[in-house]
Amino acid sequence: MRAYLPEYELKPAASLTEALTLLSDEPGVWKPFAGGTDLMVLFEAGKLLHKKFVNIWNLPELRGIEVTPEFVTLGALTTYTDVQANEVLQQEFPMLCQAASETGGLAIQNRGTLGGNIANASPAGDSPPALLVYDAELELVSTQGSRFVPYNGFHTGYKQMRMREDELIKSIHLPRVSKPLLHYYRKVGTRKAQAISKICFAAVTQVDASEIKEIRIALGSVAPTVIRCSRTEDVLRNRKVNAETISAARLELAREISPIDDIRSTARYRLRVAQNVLEDFLTSLN
Amino acid sequence: MQTIGRPVPRKEGRDKVTGQARYVDDLIFPEMLYGATVRSAVARGRIKKISFEGNIPWDEFTIVTAKDIPGENCVALILLDQPYLADEFINHPEEPILLLAHPDKHLLEEARRNVQLEIEPLPAIFTLEDSLNRKEIIWGEDNLFKSYKVEKGNVDEVWQSADFIIEGEYETGAQEQLYIENNGVIAIASPEDGVTVWGSMQCPYYVHKALLKLFGLPEDKIRVVQVETGGGFGGKEEYPSMIAGHAALLSWKSGRPVKIVYDRAEDMASTTKRHPSWTKHRTAVSRDGKLLGMEIDFVIDGGAYATLSAVVLSRGTIHAAGPYSCPNVRIKSRAVATNAPPHGEERFAESNKTSRQKKGMGFASFMHGAGFTGSGEKYLESVVGAEATADGRVRILAASTEIGQGTNTIFAQIAAEALRLDYDSIEVAKPDTGAVPNSGPTVASRTCMIVGKLVESAVLGLKQTLSGSGLLKENYTQEDFRQACRSYIEQHGALKSYSKYKAPPGINWDDEKYEGDAYGAYAWAVYVAEVTIDTVTYEARVDDFVAVQEVGKVIHPILAAGQIEGGVAQAIGYTLFENVVWKDGRMINNQMTNYIIPTAADIPPIRVFFEENPYAYGPAGAKGIGELPMDGAAPAILNAIENATGASINHIPLMPESLIEALGGESG
Numbered sequence: 001m002r003a004y005l006p007e008y009e010l011k012p013a014a015s016l017t018e019a020l021t022l023l024s025d026e027p028g029v030w031k032p033f034a035g036g037t038d039l040m041v042l043f044e045a046g047k048l049l050h051k052k053f054v055n056i057w058n059l060p061e062l063r064g065i066e067v068t069p070e071f072v073t074l075g076a077l078t079t080y081t082d083v084q085a086n087e088v089l090q091q092e093f094p095m096l097c098q099a100a101s102e103t104g105g106l107a108i109q110n111r112g113t114l115g116g117n118i119a120n121a122s123p124a125g126d127s128p129p130a131l132l133v134y135d136a137e138l139e140l141v142s143t144q145g146s147r148f149v150p151y152n153g154f155h156t157g158y159k160q161m162r163m164r165e166d167e168l169i170k171s172i173h174l175p176r177v178s179k180p181l182l183h184y185y186r187k188v189g190t191r192k193a194q195a196i197s198k199i200c201f202a203a204v205t206q207v208d209a210s211e212i213k214e215i216r217i218a219l220g221s222v223a224p225t226v227i228r229c230s231r232t233e234d235v236l237r238n239r240k241v242n243a244e245t246i247s248a249a250r251l252e253l254a255r256e257i258s259p260i261d262d263i264r265s266t267a268r269y270r271l272r273v274a275q276n277v278l279e280d281f282l283t284s285l286n
Numbered sequence: 287m288q289t290i291g292r293p294v295p296r297k298e299g300r301d302k303v304t305g306q307a308r309y310v311d312d313l314i315f316p317e318m319l320y321g322a323t324v325r326s327a328v329a330r331g332r333i334k335k336i337s338f339e340g341n342i343p344w345d346e347f348t349i350v351t352a353k354d355i356p357g358e359n360c361v362a363l364i365l366l367d368q369p370y371l372a373d374e375f376i377n378h379p380e381e382p383i384l385l386l387a388h389p390d391k392h393l394l395e396e397a398r399r400n401v402q403l404e405i406e407p408l409p410a411i412f413t414l415e416d417s418l419n420r421k422e423i424i425w426g427e428d429n430l431f432k433s434y435k436v437e438k439g440n441v442d443e444v445w446q447s448a449d450f451i452i453e454g455e456y457e458t459g460a461q462e463q464l465y466i467e468n469n470g471v472i473a474i475a476s477p478e479d480g481v482t483v484w485g486s487m488q489c490p491y492y493v494h495k496a497l498l499k500l501f502g503l504p505e506d507k508i509r510v511v512q513v514e515t516g517g518g519f520g521g522k523e524e525y526p527s528m529i530a531g532h533a534a535l536l537s538w539k540s541g542r543p544v545k546i547v548y549d550r551a552e553d554m555a556s557t558t559k560r561h562p563s564w565t566k567h568r569t570a571v572s573r574d575g576k577l578l579g580m581e582i583d584f585v586i587d588g589g590a591y592a593t594l595s596a597v598v599l600s601r602g603t604i605h606a607a608g609p610y611s612c613p614n615v616r617i618k619s620r621a622v623a624t625n626a627p628p629h630g631e632e633r634f635a636e637s638n639k640t641s642r643q644k645k646g647m648g649f650a651s652f653m654h655g656a657g658f659t660g661s662g663e664k665y666l667e668s669v670v671g672a673e674a675t676a677d678g679r680v681r682i683l684a685a686s687t688e689i690g691q692g693t694n695t696i697f698a699q700i701a702a703e704a705l706r707l708d709y710d711s712i713e714v715a716k717p718d719t720g721a722v723p724n725s726g727p728t729v730a731s732r733t734c735m736i737v738g739k740l741v742e743s744a745v746l747g748l749k750q751t752l753s754g755s756g757l758l759k760e761n762y763t764q765e766d767f768r769q770a771c772r773s774y775i776e777q778h779g780a781l782k783s784y785s786k787y788k789a790p791p792g793i794n795w796d797d798e799k800y801e802g803d804a805y806g807a808y809a810w811a812v813y814v815a816e817v818t819i820d821t822v823t824y825e826a827r828v829d830d831f832v833a834v835q836e837v838g839k840v841i842h843p844i845l846a847a848g849q850i851e852g853g854v855a856q857a858i859g860y861t862l863f864e865n866v867v868w869k870d871g872r873m874i875n876n877q878m879t880n881y882i883i884p885t886a887a888d889i890p891p892i893r894v895f896f897e898e899n900p901y902a903y904g905p906a907g908a909k910g911i912g913e914l915p916m917d918g919a920a921p922a923i924l925n926a927i928e929n930a931t932g933a934s935i936n937h938i939p940l941m942p943e944s945l946i947e948a949l950g951g952e953s954g
């Protein structure tokens with residue numbers, strides 16, 4: 001372990017109010033610690049710059065999955081194991097379940113949370129593309145009350161997001177949809193388990209008389225944040241899937257994403273595979 | 287009862303399964319300090335200044351530099367080129383410069399971050415090409431650690447008459463061994479009592495030899511004890527000499543026991559890896575399928591210091607022409623220097639045209655020599671002992687290490703079989719240079735065939751002594767044997783027998799000409815791989831794998847099959863997953879997150895078959911199998927990929943990023 005332990009503090013919060021008070025009394029000094037599966041990796045490597053954390057793991061206010069006729073609401077502490085076990089999610093939001101099942105291994109799935117995955121703001125997170133295409137909304141809370149923000153646009157740059165230092169993610173809202181949608185999710189990570197995505201692709205669509213009606217596409221690991229590919233969606237909307245449509249979509253996708261070379265892969269590979277996966281998805285509609 | 291060929295329980299299995307086994311990091315000595323290594327971070331340069339910064343109680347620390355070394359500042363192996371601590375010049379980015387020790391291991395890390403090194407950089411080289419072209423001379427006069435030449439027939443004459451000439455260049459990458467337990471040691475050292483080291487290692491006597499020079503002490507003042515070791519794969523062959531020396535230097539100066547255990551990041555970045563290589567083959571073939579001639583140029587990247595590159599190069603040179611009969615051969619091989627940490631030990635589809643999944647099958651036939659190459663075994667002069675214990679059991683005395691592969695178990699089986707005793711009446715002593723003779727390093731697929739044979743003759747020596755002194759009759763029972771041992775010990779004090787290596791008759795090697803029998807015996811194999819290429823992602827999966835090998839008598843069927851399965855899995859990683867990312871001589875993906883080894887989900891069923899053709903000079907007819915499975919998977923997989931896609935690929939690791947380039951990229 002490379003971190004210098006005495007410099008760190010992990011404070012348990014007895015209630016949500018206590019946690020929020022701490023965050024607002026000393027803005028920027030305290031940060032939430034949920035499952036710790038991202039934070040502990042940095043800590044072990046001696047790269048965790050922030051030193052003071054408030055442990056939110058035991059707050060019941062941030063836990064649980066609630067289903068109403070309009071929404072499924074997931075507490076920020078919902079783990080990947082919780083996600084996979086929920087029947088409504090399995091039926092209506094299968095890509096979130098698939099993302100959860102392909103995240104880490106069992107230990108990580110038991111401990112890692114959706115709130116942590118979102119706030120960690122990695123462009124390579126596996127749930128965010130699914131959340132984006134399901135039109136998720138986030139509920140943020142602080143001592144001043146709560147507000148809802150659309151997840152699309154929440155991430156504003158690499159590791160930057162529309163959340164104040166005194167705020168916590170309380171829950172994630174997924175609007176339920178009654179019409180039948182087609183879901184397509186693909187994580188490309190070279191090995192089958194315990195992989196960080198080189199590309200992560202999620203799409204939902206509604207096809208009517210072989211014409212694409214509704215379509216939402218999101219990609220991870222191809223830009224500084226996970227992104228909704230709305231221009232590619234525009235190219236595809238109200239079109240029949242044929243060779244011409246596919247090549248137009250491939251072209252537009254290439255303009256919309258900005259992959260880079262890094263320790264895990266290359267920009268060229270990411271671009272071409274993102275296009276190939278898009279094509280595979282479109283071909284699967286016929 | 288017969289024990290050879292039966293899956294007896296592992297000797298140390300119960301301790302491992304129940305958590306009783308103690309590894310270095312489980313051991314805590316009274317008053318013990320923790321040690322850490324400060325490394326250069328610059329690939330090549332000259333140390334200008336070292337300063338101790340930060341809010342650190344430096345006076346509480348033991349600090350060791352090259353100036354504190356009592357003997358010679360070099361890791362004694364084949365050549366004496368590698369220092370324990372850089373004194374002035376730095377030759378690779380993980381070069382140790384300074385050592386720190388403190389009772390609080392967290393403060394130790396904080397202190398390590400606060401040592402500031404001022405290093406004047408010198409131009410460095412990182413590729414085989416730059417080294418061969420002598421862009422900079424960074425080692426000796428020509429960057430050349432070692433070169434060999436093998437000549438047979440007259441290869442220059444074959445090209446004109448050949449019906450076909452096949453040429454190719456082949457590249458392989460570095461590979462991290464990724465044993466589960468990182469490198470670690472504990473040392474106690476003082477001028478009065480000498481040096482004792484407990485550590486995770488493959489070769490206790492290598493460490494012993496290195497410490498002799500480092501401290502300038504007599505042999506009996508240095509003691510090296512192997513503790514339970516969590517895997518080695520060649521990665522704990524020479525590196526333990528380095529870390530053991532470091533811990534011992536800190537203990538020598540502080541007067542207290544010192545433990546150094548690397549974390550994964552340090553272990554991956556700074557310890558030895560498999561040598562990257564480049565090979566050029568030119569082969570002449572006749573229309574009726576005969577090999578007429580082969581010309582081979584083979585180069586390996588040894589990193590900054592010679593370490594064992596000469597040994598690796600020698601084995602590579604001899605295996606370069608493969609298991610084929612060919613009248614005219616020329617092999618030229620070189621091991622060269624680069625400014626990286628030293629490297630250590632360690633090949634039709636019509637329906638595929640439209641599918642996104644392309645399938646193919648490929649095979650490879652190959653061999654692997656058992657034992658040290660050439661005259662290696664003759665120079666090693668390995669010795670194994672056997673002694674009777676007071677209660678009439680037999681104890682094997684050898685420095686060959688149990689590193690998960692089953693040394694203890696097969697030694698006991700060999701001894702039990704030779705003496706016609708129960709497996710349980712044989713013990714295997716812990717490798718401790720203070721108590722066991724030097725049976726040589728645990729490498730080179732030599733432990734079963736070479737050392738196992740010495741075990742067999744050493745225990746037979748016990749029997750001869752007992753029979754000769756009239757204590758043991760011809761047809762004895764287990765109890766007769768015990769009684770005979772007890773009586774002998776009562777009369778004479780102790781009963782021991784030693785056996786020393788002698789080359790089997792007819793095995794001769796010429797070091798000068800590089801000619802003769804390089805190995806006493808070879809294991810032979812044919813491996814077959816079936817692969818699927820996904821043309822959406824360009825990921826290649828091995829769907830099925832068959833490994834057939836002839837290894838002489840199989841001593842322990844489960845251990846032997848496990849060795850093959852593990853080796854094939856490691857080789858699949860080597861071929862399709864494991865890519866060391868280098869930047870200025872430094873591994874930058876030194877975490878398991880980004881250095882991708884295959885998981886169980888990525889490994890196909892591995893179907894293992896043995897053919898047994900007993901070898902007259904191996905114990906009960908056994909040969910060696912340790913390294914064999916590493917050799918065949920890469921060619922079999924690349925051939926399968928060629929079969930699936932039509933693309934002939936000559937480099938590994940073959941990551942999807944490079945397969946997509948080779949195949950042109952678009953899906954479909």
Ligand SMILES: Cc1cc2nc3c(=O)[nH]c(=O)nc-3n(C[C@H](O)[C@H](O)[C@H](O)COP(=O)(O)OP(=O)(O)OC[C@H]3O[C@@H](n4cnc5c(N)ncnc54)[C@H](O)[C@@H]3O)c2cc1C
Pocket residue numbers: 031032033034035036037038039040041076077102103104105108111112113114115116117118119120124125126127167168169170194195196
């Ligand atoms: C071995 C391993 C494998 C992994 N595999 C994957 C994978 O396949 N795919 C993947 O996407 N991720 C993976 N991860 C990363 C990690 O597990 C996930 O990102 C996880 O969801 C993080 O959740 P957590 O609760 O553990 O976050 P923590 O580590 O507790 O926190 C992460 C960040 O989020 C902040 N935070 C946490 N909760 C809140 C909240 N409610 N409100 C505001 N801020 C908050 C914290 O302050 C911190 O900055 C892996 C990690 C490991 C160690």
